[in-house]
Amino acid sequence: MNDAPAPTPFDPAAAGWEQLRWHEDGFPTLVGPFWSKKGDAGWTYGLLAEDRHSNAHGIVHGGMLVTFLDQILGITCWEAAKRDPVVTIQLNTHFVSAARAGEFIEARAEAVRATRSVVFVRGQLTFGDRIIATADGVWKRLGAA
Helix, strand or coil: CCCCCCCCCCCCCCCCCEEEECCCCCHHHHHHHEEEEEECCCCEEEEEHHHHHHHCCCEEEHHHHHHHHHHHHHHHHHHHCCCCEEEEEEEEECCCCCCCCCEEEEEEEEEEECCCEEEEEEEEEEEECCCCCCCEEEEEEEECC
């Protein structure tokens, strides 16, 4: 019998993270919440993986990880596009290791290049020092030729 107490769940708010509130409704509210924190190296985003994010194998579903990447790379492109609307036109994802419920997954992204019509971006998901996934993609600037 193991009488050790269960680990305390990670509390992003208590650790200085702020909940992203760019949508009050729509798809992101179904899969979040997503979190953000600004540091010396720029913005970092977070997702506290829950049981509801898991697949039948007990690991975070790849679709959830891609959704998180799409949101965070999209925010990065939106900033690079001077907050003009952008939409995903290509997103390449490479799964490197599994994530599990209870892990606080962090995302970092950078705009590689922004033109008048598209923004190129790359990023990665990590838990601690472990890389979970990497991604790169292209976002279309709406209203651009």
